[in-house]
Amino acid sequence: xxxxxxxxxxxxxxxxxxxxxxxxxxxxxxxxxxxxxxxxxxxxxxxxxxxxxxxxxxxxxxxxxxxxxxxxxxxxxxxxxxxxxxxxxxxxxxxxxxxxxxxxxxxxxxxxxxxxxx
Amino acid sequence: xxxxxxxxxxxxxxxxxxxxxxxxxxxxxxxxxxxxxxxxxxxxxxxxxxxxxxxxxxxxxxxxxxxxxxxxxxxxxxxxxxxxxxxxxxxxxxxxxxxxxxxxxxxxxxxxxx
Numbered sequence: 001x002x003x004x005x006x007x008x009x010x011x012x013x014x015x016x017x018x019x020x021x022x023x024x025x026x027x028x029x030x031x032x033x034x035x036x037x038x039x040x041x042x043x044x045x046x047x048x049x050x051x052x053x054x055x056x057x058x059x060x061x062x063x064x065x066x067x068x069x070x071x072x073x074x075x076x077x078x079x080x081x082x083x084x085x086x087x088x089x090x091x092x093x094x095x096x097x098x099x100x101x102x103x104x105x106x107x108x109x110x111x112x113x114x115x116x117x118x
Numbered sequence: 119x120x121x122x123x124x125x126x127x128x129x130x131x132x133x134x135x136x137x138x139x140x141x142x143x144x145x146x147x148x149x150x151x152x153x154x155x156x157x158x159x160x161x162x163x164x165x166x167x168x169x170x171x172x173x174x175x176x177x178x179x180x181x182x183x184x185x186x187x188x189x190x191x192x193x194x195x196x197x198x199x200x201x202x203x204x205x206x207x208x209x210x211x212x213x214x215x216x217x218x219x220x221x222x223x224x225x226x227x228x229x230x231x232x
Contacts, residue, residue, distance in 0.1 A: 042222030109160030
């Protein structure tokens with residue numbers, strides 16, 4: 001496909017369940033970002049990968065959040081023991097270049113996964 | 119923590135009117151991007167500005183980057199119902215401040231009434 005895809009588009013989890021959210025970036029894009037968007041807010045940075053290396057995870061809200069990109073393409077964001085405050089849209093974005101390249105600031109977003117924790 | 123303030127938060131106008139949306143920060147951006155987001159979708163990149171004083175036009179949309187690279191504006195001429203959506207500004211701050219991540223404003227929710 002031409003764009004970033006995410007699955008599932010919607011996920012309902014009971015509090016305490018583990019969830020896994022998948023992101024397929026644009027083919028060949030080096031950088032991959034995860035953001036969390038609460039209702040009525042702008043996206044907030046969670047974590048950043050350059051190829052398979054996770055270079056920044058400063059935005060992850062707790063140690064229940066874990067992200068990986070083992071082969072430098074597809075990425076998975078995992079949330080363990082979900083809580084109600086985890087309910088949000090989780091956005092994945094990719095960009096062509098890596099660190100230090102200005103074009104890396106141009107990020108292309110997927111449609112997001114809306115997570116609802118009941 | 120770098121913050122981006124967007125104003126107004128909500129805007130409802132009649133078709134054909136003009137409008138301006140503002141994005142301000144106390145910090146200097148190395149680049150700034152404007153996105154438009156529709157319900158149930160991810161943000162779609164509209165423009166990137168990198169040079170102080172830069173002006174870019176995209177059909178009826180005009181984007182301006184402040185001389186000091188701390189603020190930006192989006193002006194829409196003769197708004198159309200298809201312009202309805204959430205407009206987000208996002209800044210990449212100078213190196214040393216996590217420059218490869220974007221910091222987003224809360225957005226301006228625009229409704230254009232036919």
